[in-house]
Amino acid sequence: RKxxxxxxxxxxxxxxxxxxxxxxxxxxxxxxxxxxxxxxRKEPKLLMSVYSSGNxxxxxxxxxxxxxxxxSLLIRDSKLSDSxxxxxxxxxxxARQLTFGSGTQLTVLP
Amino acid sequence: xxxxxxxxxxxxxxxxxxIMLECSQTKGHDRMYWYRQDxxxxxxxxxxxxxxxxxxxxxxxxGYSVSRQxxxxxxxxLESAIPNQTALYFCATxxxxxxxxxxxxxxxxxxx
Numbered sequence: 001r002k003x004x005x006x007x008x009x010x011x012x013x014x015x016x017x018x019x020x021x022x023x024x025x026x027x028x029x030x031x032x033x034x035x036x037x038x039x040x041r042k043e044p045k046l047l048m049s050v051y052s053s054g055n056x057x058x059x060x061x062x063x064x065x066x067x068x069x070x071x072s073l074l075i076r077d078s079k080l081s082d083s084x085x086x087x088x089x090x091x092x093x094x095a096r097q098l099t100f101g102s103g104t105q106l107t108v109l110p
Numbered sequence: 111x112x113x114x115x116x117x118x119x120x121x122x123x124x125x126x127x128x129i130m131l132e133c134s135q136t137k138g139h140d141r142m143y144w145y146r147q148d149x150x151x152x153x154x155x156x157x158x159x160x161x162x163x164x165x166x167x168x169x170x171x172x173g174y175s176v177s178r179q180x181x182x183x184x185x186x187x188l189e190s191a192i193p194n195q196t197a198l199y200f201c202a203t204x205x206x207x208x209x210x211x212x213x214x215x216x217x218x219x220x221x222x
Contacts, residue, residue, distance in 0.1 A: 004152075008150070031208070032208040036211075041216075042215070042216075043200060043213035043214060043215050043216055044153070044200075044211070044213055045213070046210045046211065087152065087153070091207070091208055096207030096208055097155065097158075097168070098155070098211065100145075100152040100153040100154075101152055102150055102151055102152035103152060
């Protein structure tokens with residue numbers, strides 16, 4: 001079982017739609033959680049950290065469920081510019097090493 | 111100019127050749143990382159360094175070596191390249207263990 005698993009998609013949604021991605025992690029002792037965004041042929045960039053209480057940044061909402069060991073990302077009112085691959089990232093261990101999921105591809109259609 | 115700069119951006123080489131990928135940063139971060147990205151596998155950690163005197167193996171270090179020449183410079187070497195090392199390589203920096211990772215633009219390596 002992979003340490004961090006994501007549905008690879010692709011998710012194809014119309015503009016204005018709401019879309020949600022889930023990510024599961026295997027290490028129950030994982031400490032920190034993040035969503036990164038990667039545009040085609042570009043470097044990943046931090047989208048948002050995920051806090052235990054859940055957090056929101058504009059149209060983006062991240063949730064953490066430690067009991068079920070998953071995190072989620074909700075995007076409301078999708079824009080064409082949201083088209084990208086979304087990477088789930090989990091920090092574990094004494095060295096706080098980051099483990100990346102393989103990413104979920106989103107395409108927002110006009 | 112980019113805060114994290116990788117050279118070369120693209121390289122095609124032959125099996126058995128020695129290759130060096132270089133990374134330099136102007137962010138002043140102590141922590142530097144090398145990752146490789148393959149389709150369907152996500153980013154995997156090759157080596158990381160928390161300061162000039164500290165080098166650590168990551169998940170997939172076999173076949174690779176690194177050198178931390180200065181706080182700002184972290185190089186990745188493939189002593190004898192093989193085709194399954196064909197991938198997109200990213201250098202990254204961070205300020206703290208759980209801090210944001212800042213990536214370079216990537217180095218696309220093809221080993222024939």
